[in-house]
Amino acid sequence: xxxxxxxxxxxxxxxxxxxxxxxxxxxxxxxxxxxxxxxxxxxxxxxxxxxxxxxxxxxxxxxxxxxxxxxxxxxxxxxxxxxxxxxxxxxxxxxxxxxxxxxxxxxxxxxxxxxxxxxxxxxxxxxxxxxxxxxxxxxxxxxxxxxxxxxxxxxxxxxxxxxxxxxxxxxxxxxxxxxxxxxxxxxxxxxxxxxxxxxxxxxxxxxxxxxxxxxxxxxxxxxxxxxxxxxxxxxxxxxxxxxxxxxxxxxxxxxxxxxxxxxxxx
Amino acid sequence: xxxxxxxxxxxxxxxxxxxxxxxxxxxxxxxxxxxxxxxxxxxxxxxxxxxxxxxxxxxxxxxxxxxxxxxxxxxxxxxxxxxxxxxxxxxxxxxxxxxxxxxxxxxxxxxxxxxxxxxxxxxxxxxxxxxxxxxxxxxxxxxxxxxxxxx
Numbered sequence: 001x002x003x004x005x006x007x008x009x010x011x012x013x014x015x016x017x018x019x020x021x022x023x024x025x026x027x028x029x030x031x032x033x034x035x036x037x038x039x040x041x042x043x044x045x046x047x048x049x050x051x052x053x054x055x056x057x058x059x060x061x062x063x064x065x066x067x068x069x070x071x072x073x074x075x076x077x078x079x080x081x082x083x084x085x086x087x088x089x090x091x092x093x094x095x096x097x098x099x100x101x102x103x104x105x106x107x108x109x110x111x112x113x114x115x116x117x118x119x120x121x122x123x124x125x126x127x128x129x130x131x132x133x134x135x136x137x138x139x140x141x142x143x144x145x146x147x148x149x150x151x152x153x154x155x156x157x158x159x160x161x162x163x164x165x166x167x168x169x170x171x172x173x174x175x176x177x178x179x180x181x182x183x184x185x186x187x188x189x190x191x192x193x194x195x196x197x198x199x200x201x202x203x204x205x206x207x208x209x210x211x212x213x214x215x216x217x218x219x220x221x222x223x224x225x226x227x228x229x230x231x232x233x234x235x236x237x238x239x240x241x242x243x244x245x246x247x248x249x250x251x252x253x254x255x256x257x258x259x260x261x262x263x264x265x266x
Numbered sequence: 267x268x269x270x271x272x273x274x275x276x277x278x279x280x281x282x283x284x285x286x287x288x289x290x291x292x293x294x295x296x297x298x299x300x301x302x303x304x305x306x307x308x309x310x311x312x313x314x315x316x317x318x319x320x321x322x323x324x325x326x327x328x329x330x331x332x333x334x335x336x337x338x339x340x341x342x343x344x345x346x347x348x349x350x351x352x353x354x355x356x357x358x359x360x361x362x363x364x365x366x367x368x369x370x371x372x373x374x375x376x377x378x379x380x381x382x383x384x385x386x387x388x389x390x391x392x393x394x395x396x397x398x399x400x401x402x403x404x405x406x407x408x409x410x411x412x413x414x415x416x417x
Contacts, residue, residue, distance in 0.1 A: 101353075102354070103357040103361065185362070186361050186362050186364065187358040187359075188358075191368045191369075192367050192368065192369045192377065192380075192381055193357050194354075194357060194368075196369075196370065197354075
């Protein structure tokens with residue numbers, strides 16, 4: 001069965017719709033609660049991880065680009081490993097940006113620009129609907145900036161999604177029904193190819209996590225257990241760096257072969 | 267002894283048939299290999315197959331057209347697509363049109379054997395587990411199973 005990845009321009013809406021979809025389909029719900037588990041496993045303060053999901057690196061925020069990349073890689077790794085189990089609804093973990101090319105991953109964007117429902121849901125979650133509405137354009141700009149910096153793509157670009165639902169026109173319950181119905185489409189069912197794509201992504205993320213802990217200039221691609229790592233190095237350190245990458249990546253579960261390409265630019 | 271699983275294997279690259287036929291013979295399939303889609307379709311109209319394994323990009327007739335022919339005439343036959351040009355759009359299109367499974371080249375013979383095993387199970391035609399590499403076990407035919415000879 002498919003993976004359903006939901007993202008919305010309003011966090012409360014995303015949470016409500018994702019929860020209802022997971023309940024109706026009896027799927028596992030993967031959300032920000034996972035951050036605590038990730039923090040414990042990778043020895044990172046969960047508060048920092050939560051902050052990193054919202055903000056880009058800056059000297060003033062005491063967040064370096066290499067630390068940020070590593071911490072995001074840890075989240076990506078843990079989320080992808082869990083998505084391999086299938087039957088999952090995921091939101092709030094950036095999966096819509098890094099789960100790419102997987103045909104059984106259905107990506108949904110919920111728009112709620114002027115929706116009265118948005119206010120009701122925000123109020124239900126203890127938020128202030130008017131305040132939330134006023135700050136929305138600025139928040140969208142921030143999300144756009146964050147997604148571009150983290151994954152090189154704009155999360156507000158609607159063509160990235162398989163299904164876009166506008167809550168100005170459709171009630172939340174109708175949106176939930178639309179999503180659960182679409183999950184039954186043959187196009188979104190698991191096939192050997194799509195599982196292989198997801199397995200490759202998960203392995204890439206696992207290797208990335210290990211390498212980014214000790215170096216920052218790496219680009220990883222995994223396929224069928226073979227891993228290609230591209231990196232930069234001076235001629236003097238080339239051999240040493242290649243050996244280090246081979247040792248670290250080779251120790252990751254599921255890796256059979258590591259190839260290292262040292263380039264001037266990656 | 268149960269009848270072997272009838273498989274038609276269609277790929278315009280001869281090496282694919284040469285490599286996959288023995289791998290499928292090994293698990294008890296009766297495999298006919300074709301490189302020309304027109305000849306494969308002609309053969310399908312003469313003889314019934316449980317499973318058709320087809321490439322997508324071929325001269326004259328592509329794999330999706332072969333799928334259309336099978337679905338129109340032999341709806342119980344399972345079609346498995348193999349391609350070296352796998353992309354999410356193509357995978358979804360094939361799946362949406364009713365292909366049983368879709369796999370990107372290159373793949374290991376055991377990957378295809380596993381898919382064949384799953385297809386056989388869906389058809390109600392018993393086979394030995396592909397990982398064991400044994401000949402098919404003798405079992406009684408489940409109710410409603412598909413026997414191409416009765417087509």
